[in-house]
Amino acid sequence: MKSLPWMIACIVLVALGGSSCVPVPEAPTGGGGTLIPGGYYVLCEGLWRQDNSTISYVVPGTMNTIRDVVGYVNPEIRLGDTGSDMVAIGDTMYVAVNTTRTIEVFRRSTGHWLGRIRMPGRKEPYRMAVGNGATIYVTNLNDDSMTEIDARTLQITVESVPTGPAPEGIATDGQLIVVANSGLGDLRYREADAGSVYVYQRSDLARVRVLRDLPNVGDVLVDRQRRRCWISWRHRTSLPDSLGGIVCYDMRTWSELGRWRLRSPGRMTLAASTGSIYALVSGAVLRCDVGVATATSILRNESSDVWYGLSVDEDRAVLWICNARQYVTDGSLLEVGLDGRRLAEYSVGLNPSMILAAQANR
Secondary structure: OOOOOHHHHHHHHHHHHOOOOOOOOOOOOOOOOOOOOOOEEEEEOOOOOOOOOEEEEEOOOOOOEEOOHHHHHOOOOOOOOOEEEEEEEOOEEEEEEOOOOEEEEEEOOOOOEEEEEEOOOOOOEEEEEEOOOOEEEEEEOOOOEEEEEEOOOOEEEEEEEEOOOOEEEEEEOOOEEEEEEOOOOOOOOOOOOOOEEEEEEOOOOOEEEEEOOOOOEEEEEEEOOOOEEEEEEOOOOOOOOOOEEEEEEEOOOOOEEEEEEEOOEEEEEEEOOOOEEEEEEOOEEEEEOOOOOOOEEEEEOOOOOEEEEEEEEOOOOEEEEEEEEOOOOEEEEEEEEOOOOEEEEEEEEEOEEEEEEOOOOO
16 A cells, blocks of 8 residues: 555445544634735644644745644634645635535635635545636545536535545646556455546536556646646555556547556646646656656655655746655645755645645646
8 A cells, every 4th residue: 555645545445344533623723813925734634534634835945834824814713624636726725624524614825714605415525626616526536436516616516426446636627637547556456447537528427438557547737738638556565576657648549648647646736838747657757758768867755754745837847846744743734846956945834745735826
């Protein structure tokens, strides 16, 4: 299970052993604060089933870091357990909270809580993608489905669309939706379509294509401008000598534009201006470019820390690396130049996994 995020492993163990109580968000201590503009939200998962997920807030170039911005701004709200993804539409931010089975909605510029979407049944939201600016698509890792949500009304519009085993990453170009069915590595690899990617028409949610032979597939990215789909797969931990990789497809023809064999790639992030993608691979940051056969090394992790999330910020010409350290202590956010120069490090909450700018134009 080393190649899977620790939370997925815990989800499966609990599912096999029986259900337990789901924590309800409680009021935090303090609150009512205001944010300095120009900062970045950092989603910190915490420890699964410990009800300690937070969103930290970092203002680059200053020492101003808020460990729990949800409680700081909203004295009556606690994020829940366990934060797994966040996306934004304009000045509204949506945060998937897996075990609590909600999507929490915030004003992006201020951090104020706006509302809550309760997932139907026992669906546990995992990853999200924004459709046409008014629709959000959510993978539900625990019941092999996808849900459609009206982002304006915060209502469920399509409760359940069948996916393959254990859907993780999801992305859309506005016309097609791409969903990665990991199969949870060795746990469900024998099931039909484990290690595949489903492609749906967004207009009617009909499945129109299946991409196969992607063992333990995890992350998907869509380059809308170029109509390219990037997919990473990690292979299975029972095959320690095997490699995962990253593949890029032309979404008009689904022909391969490039394939890079790499050991257990993790999060990917797209540089929209160039079409390059950056990826966490075996303790390093690599860049892949269509037309270049070999991935370019940007920065290596020389420590024992775990780099858990990655985002490119083209406005600042930097990479943000979410450093989870060893998963059991507060993490940090690394600010790194696109050439690999380390610029700054900011203290954040426990197990940071992703970052989102507070300004809607970033």
